[in-house]
Amino acid sequence: YNEAVREAQIDLLPCAYLHNYKCAEPPAYDPLLDPAYLEYLERAPAFCNGDVVKLRDFICRHIQHGDDGQVLYHIESGRLRPSKSLQDALTGMLAGNDEFVMIDDQKVIFEQAVHLAREAQRTGERHVLIVRGGPGTGKSVVAVNLLVRLTAEEMVVQYVSKNSAPRNVYAKLLQQGNRSKAYIANLFRGPGKFFEHTGAPLDVVVVDEAHRLNEKSGLFQNLGENQIKEIVAASRFSVFFIDETQRVTIKDIGSVSDIRAFAEQAGAHVHEADLFSQFRCNGSDSYLDWLDDALSIRPAEERITDLDYDFRVFDDPHQLFAAIAEKNAAANKARVVAGYCWEWPKDSKPNPNTHDIVLGEHGFSISWNLATTGTWAIDDSSIHQVGCVHTCQGLEFDYVGVIIGDDMRVEGGEIITDHTKRAKSDKSLSGIKSLAKADPTRANRIADEIIRNTYRVLMTRGLRGCYVFCTDPALAAYLRERMPRPSAPAPYAPMPEQLSLAAEDPLED
DNA sequence: AATTCTTCTGGGAACCATCA
DNA sequence: TGATGGTTCCCAGAAGAATT
Structure with a gap:
């Protein structure tokens, strides 16, 4: 042909x-x-x-x-x-890439998905696989591996995520630093085009960050009907990777029950699976449990005595930045991120000297990420720019520094959220004010959930450690107070980071 | 010289903030 | 309160740049 x-x-x-x-x-x-x-x-x-x-x-x-x-x-x-050349190029790229090596249950889910994809091919029946997995479970690793393997098995596969950040990053990693290869980039798509898909379905669509799917598509959210429905309809086999507590804007609709409903409506066989966290230390998700409990997202089932994780609260943003910069020196895998409480003016985007984020009383200021490359998370100079939830959701670092703004504070011993402190240029809560007039209770519930989820996402980007600075001193004190005290001298030598944690940042009474 | 890759630009609509 | 202006961390097509 x-x-x-x-x-x-x-x-x-x-x-x-x-x-x-x-x-x-x-x-x-x-x-x-x-x-x-x-x-x-x-x-x-x-x-x-x-x-x-x-x-x-x-x-x-x-x-x-x-x-x-x-x-x-x-x-x-x-x-x-x-084509054979695309297959070979892709598998070759994956081969030498440590970023995409799968472990433990990731392999199990991967094999299950490969099997289902073959079944869907063989029988012509529609299959849908829903994979739940919290932060740090390697959802994206499995997704990229599926993209490569199934392409190698002669299926037409697309990787889909709402956020462009992970798409750009994974495409770039697969390109292995060579000049951009458009045929790789074209394997990664946004979810906003499936409503106009007609004709034979694609073989496989892998949806990462499925919780961030929207109802309507198009720039003005005026096209299509429901992205979940459209993706299911446009594919023989679709895989949805999802974490419902990572919904961070008012328009995010992805939920397991919705996906299941649309899949059944389309006559698909629905399968479900779970990925477990790499945060796990000594067989527990202690840090995740502790964080969910501290942010009042989900109460911990039992008292957490040991985080097994390098969590620190800083009073000085300079120190936070210095600590993260030091961690970054090793592998360029540490970043500072912030809640969307500072304006992100259009003019400043290409200019590193515009310091959008100003913490006056600490004499600290820094620029938002510059939006010049689309791959802030892996660029060399990114440590000098602060990322937001858009540029880091779906990606992971070794260490993350989080600047918590005025939208989350502590009043009367409780964490409260305040959407009015969000920057005006933030669109993740766009529409909340109109909703607040119509139904204040519901508006508050949604805004509260989104703000807590946003900080949960930010604070779980670091696989090895998370350092925070809070603009609200009461919140800093609250977090310190809730941190489990280091247990009695450990029988084994603790990690060096944890030693320095105790020395540098003693718990306050 | 032809092909591959990057960068730029406009399409087109709703919603919010501002101001009179 | 209603009119107005300004915004949307988009996406696809196409021109221009780069590469072979």
Whole structure:
């Protein structure tokens, strides 16, 4: 098929990435030998960037309109598959990449998904797999591995996430620092295009951060109906990785029950699985449990006596920054992030000298991430910029520093949230004021949940440690107070970080 | 010279903040 | 209260830049 295109010298595919997909079963009738069809193609709009979805849509639209229906039907009925070169390139990229090595239960889920994908292929029935997993469980690692493996098995696979940050980062990691390879980038998509998908379903769609899916699509949230429904409909097999407590904007709708409902409605076989946390130390999720308890998201089941985790509260943002910068020196895997309580003006985005975040009484100021590359989380100079939830959700670091702003404080011994302290440029709570007028109770509940979830997301980005600075001294004191005291001298030598924690940052009475 | 890759730009609608 | 202006950490297409 591709050779025929070349020989005919048709400007059908100005970008050759489409050549990464070929017809597995070439149609018996070759339309490219038909002069009438060639003339038609010359008038047809060009496809761009190897967009398989687009190609299929285009073909299907024309079938519906009856133009060249015969011809287009033959192309469409030949199953698309990734070319050998794309398969080889992808597997090769994964091979030498430590970032994507799977462990323990990740492998189990991975195998289950691969099996289901094959089943969906073999039987033609629709399957949906829902994978629950909290922060640090390696959801994305499994997702990327699925993308690579299933592509290697000749399926057309797409990785989908609402946030562009993880997409950019994983695409870049797969490219292994080489110059950008667009055919890799095209495997990663946003969720906002599936509503217009027509024709044969894609083989596999892997949805990361499924809790962040929206109802409506498009820039103005005015297109489509429901992204979950549309993704299920557009794929033979879809995998949803989800953590319901990571919903961080008012528009996020992803929930396990919704996915299950839409999948059943579409006649799919629904499977569910759980990933467990890498935060686990000595067989417990102590830090996660403690944090959920401290933020009043979920009470801990039993008293936590030992965090097994490098958690520190700083009174001086300079010290916080210095500590994180020191950790970053090792592997460029430490970052400072902040709640969205400071304006992020458009003008400052390309300018590192604009310090948006100013903590006056501490004489500290720093810039938000600059939005110049889309890969803040792995760029070399990012330590000098503060990230927000948009640029780090779905990604993980070794150590994270979190600046907690005025939207979360302690009053009367309780953590309270205050959405009015959010910056005006923050859109994650856009619409809350109108809702507050109509239904104040509900508005408060939603805003409260979103703010707590946001800080939970920020404070769980560090696999090895989390350092916080609070603009509200009462909150700092509250967190310190709730920290379990180091247990009696450990029989084994504790980690050095934990020693320095006790020395540098003694608990207050 | 042709192909591949990057950067830029506009499309097009609702909602919020501001101000009169 | 109603009009107005300004915003949306988008996405696809296309022009321009880079590369082979």
